[in-house]
Amino acid sequence: MALSEVAISADGVVRRFGEVNAVDGVSLTVQRGEIYGFLGPNGAGKSTLTRILCTLLKPSAGRATVAGYDVDTEPGQVRLRAGVALQEAALDEQQTGAEMLALQGRFYGLSKKATKSRVSELTELVDIGDALNRRISTYSGGMKRRLDLALALVHDPEVLFLDEPTTGLDPVSRAKVWHEVRRLNDELGMTVFLTTQYLEEADELADRVGIINKGKLVAEGTPIDLKRAIGTDVVTVTLGGDALKARQTLEKLDLVERIDGSGETLTLSVSDGPSAISPIAVTLAQVSDVEVLELSLRRPSLDDVFLSVTGEHITDSSSTLGTSVSSHSQESS
Numbered sequence: 001m002a003l004s005e006v007a008i009s010a011d012g013v014v015r016r017f018g019e020v021n022a023v024d025g026v027s028l029t030v031q032r033g034e035i036y037g038f039l040g041p042n043g044a045g046k047s048t049l050t051r052i053l054c055t056l057l058k059p060s061a062g063r064a065t066v067a068g069y070d071v072d073t074e075p076g077q078v079r080l081r082a083g084v085a086l087q088e089a090a091l092d093e094q095q096t097g098a099e100m101l102a103l104q105g106r107f108y109g110l111s112k113k114a115t116k117s118r119v120s121e122l123t124e125l126v127d128i129g130d131a132l133n134r135r136i137s138t139y140s141g142g143m144k145r146r147l148d149l150a151l152a153l154v155h156d157p158e159v160l161f162l163d164e165p166t167t168g169l170d171p172v173s174r175a176k177v178w179h180e181v182r183r184l185n186d187e188l189g190m191t192v193f194l195t196t197q198y199l200e201e202a203d204e205l206a207d208r209v210g211i212i213n214k215g216k217l218v219a220e221g222t223p224i225d226l227k228r229a230i231g232t233d234v235v236t237v238t239l240g241g242d243a244l245k246a247r248q249t250l251e252k253l254d255l256v257e258r259i260d261g262s263g264e265t266l267t268l269s270v271s272d273g274p275s276a277i278s279p280i281a282v283t284l285a286q287v288s289d290v291e292v293l294e295l296s297l298r299r300p301s302l303d304d305v306f307l308s309v310t311g312e313h314i315t316d317s318s319s320t321l322g323t324s325v326s327s328h329s330q331e332s333s
């Protein structure tokens with residue numbers, strides 16, 4: 001049978017928990033070989049859709065396929081072709097990494113010989129080499145995630161599901177996971193469906209991003225197209241002194257389309273950032289009792305995309321991995 005070009009499809013998928021529509025009519029398509037970033041705040045419905053696609057949860061309505069098979073009616077076929085690393089890795093702390101990988105190999109019906117050669121391939125692929133023969137209880141958080149990733153790959157899946165693969169990891173471990181995901185995609189052409197609440201992660205890794213809020217897909221596209229569609233640049237001003245007075249003055253400038261934020265830091269939407277920045281600086285310099293502590297121009301971020309479609313920021317600073325969204329989005333735009 002020819003391999004389907006569509007790796008994942010969801011058509012009007014709904015999942016209810018009592019009164020809550022955790023997933024509320026999501027339709028999306030992921031092509032083979034894509035990295036699809038499913039971005040949204042806590043409780044948006046990311047894990048629920050992932051669990052449905054991995055056959056761990058039944059949809060209340062709608063239809064979904066993975067690798068061409070229906071997740072509801074052909075779950076066995078889907079499981080053979082899908083690798084899954086969920087948020088809570090189910091690792092047995094008393095076993096070694098090698099033992100768990102061998103067990104997983106047997107679970108998928110690989111012979112002892114095939115499992116051994118697969119384990120050595122995986123050791124290289126996910127960079128867990130010398131820790132494999134240690135008990136999992138000695139692993140760091142990053143090591144556990146990488147072992148979990150290796151476990152998801154034992155049966156050489158066509159589609160890899162990663163549910164928030166870097167939540168809680170330090171920057172070095174996070175960079176390693178990103179590197180591995182890219183390598184799996186580049187070298188093996190593996191399709192990756194990755195949920196994240198981190199803007200940078202979606203921006204860095206995903207070919208396309210779907211933004212989910214309250215169970216609904218509210219925007220979808222390449223990170224660059226999504227940000228371009230905002231149509232404005234962003235000027236951020238940090239002020240000392242009478243910030244309210246500064247804001248009122250800025251509101252009178254025609255070139256400022258919108259001002260968000262309160263207190264000392266204001267976010268100004270402008271259609272042409274480079275030509276707006278100097279009138280803004282000159283205007284602020286003329287306001288008495290106001291000091292400009294910082295003035296910067298940036299391209300829109302995925303958070304600005306989220307803001308424009310939902311009226312809210314995606315979440316607090318935890319979504320930005322502790323780095324400035326602005327500097328990152330400037331680099332990647």
Ligand SMILES: Nc1ncnc2c1ncn2[C@@H]1O[C@H](COP(=O)(O)OP(=O)(O)OP(=O)(O)O)[C@@H](O)[C@H]1O
Binds near residue numbers: 022045197
């Ligand atoms: N088993 C369940 N029973 C009842 N409600 C649930 C269940 N699982 C999820 N929910 C609810 O469904 C909604 C979506 O949850 P989900 O875990 O899919 O969100 P998420 O985007 O993955 O968030 P997080 O990043 O916090 O994991 C939330 O309101 C959650 O409380």
